[in-house]
Amino acid sequence: xxxxxxxxxxxxxxxxxxxxxxxxxxxxxxxxxxxxxxxxxxxxxxxxxxxxxxxxxxxxxxxxxxxxxxxxxxxxxxxxxxxxxxxxxxxxxxxxxxxxxxxxxxxxxxxxxxxx
Numbered sequence: 001x002x003x004x005x006x007x008x009x010x011x012x013x014x015x016x017x018x019x020x021x022x023x024x025x026x027x028x029x030x031x032x033x034x035x036x037x038x039x040x041x042x043x044x045x046x047x048x049x050x051x052x053x054x055x056x057x058x059x060x061x062x063x064x065x066x067x068x069x070x071x072x073x074x075x076x077x078x079x080x081x082x083x084x085x086x087x088x089x090x091x092x093x094x095x096x097x098x099x100x101x102x103x104x105x106x107x108x109x110x111x112x113x114x115x116x
Contacts, residue, residue, distance in 0.1 A: 019086055026082040030103070033076040037107035041068065073108065080104055 040056040
């Protein structure tokens with residue numbers, strides 16, 4: 001299969017179409033990583049029977065969980081940075097920046113609560 005069809009061509013693709021596509025992809029990545037941070041893989045402990053309620057079940061495998069935390073945080077931060085870069089000087093740019101910052105803050109707080 002040839003991937004030449006999916007490559008950028010000046011006569012076929014406009015820069016605004018490419019920017020819109022990048023915004024959609026970055027938004028989907030941000031949504032998925034945010035959801036993974038709020039609801040960690042494997043869920044959380046529901047009771048205190050030998051575990052702390054609300055702590056991520058996956059956190060019992062400490063090294064693997066920290067790899068997940070690092071990669072999820074890096075991916076969320078990068079996708080939010082791309083979104084903010086692509087919407088710079090657009091109407092409501094400050095609102096996008098504010099809500100992006102709040103989403104990152106909430107996700108980091110949830111990750112910290114699930115890990116410890």
